[in-house]
Structures are given as C-alpha cells and as structure tokens.
Amino acid sequence: MEAPAVVVSNLYAGYGGEAVLRDVSFEAARGEVTVILGGSGCGKSTLLKHMIGLHQPLSGHVFIEGRDITTARGRERKRILRSFGVTYQSGALFGSLTLMENVCLPLEEFTRLPLAAREAVARVKLAQVGLSGAEHKLPSELSGGMQKRAAIARAMALDPAILFLDEPQAGLDPVTSAGLDELILSLSRNLGITFVIVSHELASIFAIADQAVMLDAQAKGVIAQGPPALLRDTSANPKVRQFFNRTPTPEP
Ligand SMILES: Nc1ncnc2c1ncn2[C@@H]1O[C@H](COP(=O)(O)OP(=O)(O)O)[C@@H](O)[C@H]1O
Ligand SMILES: [Mg+2]
Incomplete structure (x- = not known):
C-alpha cells in the first residue's frame, strides 16, 4: 500500500524551547485537499514550516x-x-524578475535542463494557472490574484506531488478568492496534486477541503479533524461548531 502523502506524527514544535504545538498527529491523503485552520497565532504557519522541513x-x-x-x-x-x-x-515572487524567470528559478537550482527547456516548462506551468501571455510581466504589473497564481506556478515547476500553500487567499477579494479555489480544485482533480493549505476563509474551506485540521492556541494542538461539513454539524466542541457556523463567541 502506498504511504499517505503526508503523515504528521506526535509533533511537538515551538520556539526557544517553548511549545506552540503539542502532540499533533494527522494525515493528508494522496490526491486530497487538506486545510489547516484556526485563529491567528495558533501555530498554522509553524506547523506548515515543520511539514516542509524548514x-x-x-x-x-x-x-x-x-x-x-x-x-x-x-x-x-x-x-x-x-x-x-x-x-x-x-x-513573494522576486520583484525584479519576470514571471518566466521566477518559475525558472527552481529548474535552474534542481535540474540540468538547458535554458530553452526550462522556459518551455515555465510556459506550461504558467498556462496551467491561467497566466498564458503574462510570461514577461513583472510581479508588480499583476493583480494580487495573478501574483498568487504565479507563485503557485513557481511551486509547480518541478512537478511536485504535493503543494503546501500558506494562506493563499490572504488579501484577495471574494471573487478572486473563489477563482483561486477553482484553480486549486482543478489542479487537484486534473493533475492529482495533493494540497495542504493553511486557510481561515470559511467559504474557501467549504469549497475545497476534503479534510480540515483545526488548531487551537489554548489547546496548543488539534481540536478537530474531518470533513468540514461533518465538523460543522456534529462536532462536540463548541469552538469548532462556532467557527464552522460563523457564530460569535458569547460575551463573558
Ligand atoms: N520565528 C519565531 N520565533 C518565535 N516565535 C514565533 C516565531 N514564529 C511564530 N512564533 C510564535 O508562535 C505562535 C504561532 O505562530 P504562527 O505559527 O505564525 O501562527 P499562525 O500562522 O496560526 O497565525 C505565535 O505565538 C507566534 O508569535
Ligand atoms: Mg500564519
């Protein structure tokens, strides 16, 4: 049997000996979209940086x-x-490089492909995220949504089986954000890419996530995991139900 795309096993993580995450365990299945969510400062980026070996x-x-x-x-x-x-x-993309040059960077670092081949690959990757024709633009000439797409194209340069995205929706308007959701679903379905995405955009989570893993700052770890609709409807934890139903925290 093939191993899951990602397995996090009894992970303790923190800074200066102080734990931010305690005993975190979960799996991201192949070909699925797993979303890591939770309030600001609960350790989502910390978890992601440990998953990618940073x-x-x-x-x-x-x-x-x-x-x-x-x-x-x-x-x-x-x-x-x-x-x-x-x-x-x-x-961030490198601001002084064109989109094509940005996407070519990992190919220069990790492959021996000649320039023409690197550029051909970069062109395909930019096309896959809907940026054909923008190859020679600088990041500053693009909208926020297009910059996010270009960053995903660069992350796809080496044909990865897995993509880790930290808050790809941050700063995008709802329509642009929905467009990015569609791109993620399309890459997942058509190319079989496994996604692990940090997000707290509820609409996006319901649109794209097969599995949600919810972190909590107080618990310093996972307080819920499962399909988002199931967590919304059946979680025994009021914090989880509140988040998924977007209900306000009661006044103390
Ligand atoms: N490099 C770092 N050094 C020290 N503390 C950090 C560092 N990065 C994050 N933290 C702390 O760890 C906690 C979790 O941060 P982070 O993982 O960025 O949360 P999130 O991405 O969920 O907002 C926060 O209290 C934050 O201040
Ligand atoms: Mg973060």
Missing part, C-alpha cells in the same frame, strides 16, 4: 510519502524537498 521539531516526525523529513540528510533530504512545492504566507 524548522526542526522539539520531538515527533513528519513523513512525506513515507520518508521522514525530520531525520533525512544529504541526498535523501534533497529528494524529499524536490517532491513538494511551497508558497509562503509572506509570499
């Missing part, structure tokens, strides 16, 4: 397609890093 956990493990990214070194680590793409919350 931070080392206090303890616990993260397996990418069965390979432990927390212990891998050298060639094994490089192989794991090649198997996924990332867009960060802060985000």
